[in-house]
Amino acid sequence: MPTLRDVAEYAGVSTATVSKVLSNKPYVSDAVREKVLQAVEELEYTPNLAARALTSGRTNTIAAVFPYVFDPVFKDPFVMKILEGVEQVCTDNRYNLLLSTPRVNDDAIDPIYQQLLLSGYTEGVIAIDNVPGVSFAAEAEKRGIASVVLGHHDGETQVQSDNRNGGYQLMQAVLDSGHHAIGIISAPDSLNLAIKERLGGMACAAREANVPFAAMPIVDGDFSTGSGASAIQRLLSQTPDVSVIICLNDRMAIGAMQWLQHNGYAVPYDISVVGYDNIPLAEFCYPPLTTVDQQPVKLGEYAARSLFQKLNKEAPPNVVLPPQLIRRGSLAVRQ
């Protein structure tokens, strides 16, 4: 592969001049500029990123940090949607995207992630930060690496969905549909700030409708489809006469629906089910799932754009996207 030096010799100038031309610096005559570009073209020269990174710190690479909390991130379509948005903006900006999937440990930061930060190979980081206590973005910021928080962790720059409002809308829709015996399938909110927000919004909507939120039966799953099935089972064994189940994500909702149907319940006639996230499956499962859309692609896009702004020394604002209730057949109306 040709190097800068090769180009310089070929064009009959110094390496510094070539460098200037390539980075569009002034003080180069048009004639020379032309000659250099010609040489670049003919030699098919492409700058060596490693060398460039070494001197200037610019690697043209940012990292998306999607921590493993319960199960592989790739299992979660919602996360994939975010990635889709991030990728789009990266490509538009001619940046490379590095995928980092560190494990969450209470005690120490995942050494792989630490290496990523210290290795100087990523200019910035977009981290999903919803686990209390640990913040991957903060870890980056601490080491002088630009970061954007996707989620409810406080950080220098945050992009988030208004989970509180989403929870509010969801509970309101359930109450409006005439349900009073409400069961909830959640996830340990000690492990996820977004869940905490959603529950807060739900409680608020219940309060406004004079329905006692604290009295609603609630069991925890771990976000997976399977955990939704086992959660509904536990919930019904405690309180058999609920008329609707609010699940704090779609995958658990679908697991719960499946279990109900396999066990002789008609959804939504016997029991309604609603979810959260609006994953692609929600539209096509049977019955189609009432849920809340978080605009995940937009979340990813905003996060990436904010990061690029930071890299350009601009100060991006925090972003809060409004969630949208999606009404579908899984929520029945009761008189």
Add this chain to the structure above:
Amino acid sequence: MPTLRDVAEYAGVSTATVSKVLSNKPYVSDAVREKVLQAVEELEYTPNLAARALTSGRTNTIAAVFPYVFDPVFKDPFVMKILEGVEQVCTDNRYNLLLSTPRVNDDAIDPIYQQLLLSGYTEGVIAIDNVPGVSFAAEAEKRGIASVVLGHHDGETQVQSDNRNGGYQLMQAVLDSGHHAIGIISAPDSLNLAIKERLGGMACAAREANVPFAAMPIVDGDFSTGSGASAIQRLLSQTPDVSVIICLNDRMAIGAMQWLQHNGYAVPYDISVVGYDNIPLAEFCYPPLTTVDQQPVKLGEYAARSLFQKLNKEAPPNVVLPPQLIRRGSLAVRQ
């Protein structure tokens, strides 16, 4: 951030010695080794990847190349599954994963991808190569970068699903269920070698059953859900009396099912539908979709493992994974 030199000074040795210790080279006494490791620990030293890449070419990074053919790769759950497998093996090997999503142009190779290859920042490449004519893996290999082909392009190292056999099994299942009026929703096979294979397998199964394959009506979609809906419409307007539709991927199958249901057809009683890929949705849609599983996670794992073998100068074998027919409710039995 501390550098090698800092560590060397702190430990009272030369940088060469530190380098030896860190790369586990011989000719270092235990005492010195200990001292160096101690220094590394205390200074929280991590080698600068860019510098290491510059001298040794090792960047601890490989790239997954998922070309945009029709629509964003992230829209395709099958591709995400492959990525899941790749990611897992990368993490196990303490490698970083770079995501590259070049555009497919007949004329020229995507400059972004070219830059990735020439920039010397990726040690190897895993490329989904199913488009005839262009091969991203070959492009890498041409430049001396190790590569693995995921798909049906011939390449130095190939990992693929036996699409021919998958098509064979699918057609066999349809014929075994008593169907004779068979419609096919495909994709332009001039654009995808895997599709060509599947069609070949299907033709083979039809031939063995003495059913004329060439007579079956066939229309093309573009893999998307929406295109499945419009394809079925076109197909039925030509040949209204088919009893089953074979779709060459699940997303089109689901689009077709939706269209059928919206237009008064009962699936599978009026018309059966089968797909290909076994995406997560296939299990949960209504009715659940009969399809073919390609073991995408395994495909990704094998591809990554093969690549790491190549990086270690071993010669990995080509891998062909057997697909598996998944029977579900969308395929009815006819007498």
Add this chain to the structure above:
DNA sequence: AGATTTTAGTTAAGCGGTTAACTATACGAC
């Protein structure tokens, strides 16, 4: 015209590692 500033380009010193080449001991073998 002479002094000053601007423009155009070169030289060379790093960036932070790796590694070939070299030096200096220590250890056996004869």
Add this chain to the structure above:
DNA sequence: GTCGTATAGTTAACCGCTTAACTAAAATCT
């Protein structure tokens, strides 16, 4: 005691690029 050879560690060149510092010529100002 001498020689040969592992062993332990150092020195310094180099990877390919960027950029501060410098020189020289041209343009502008007094």
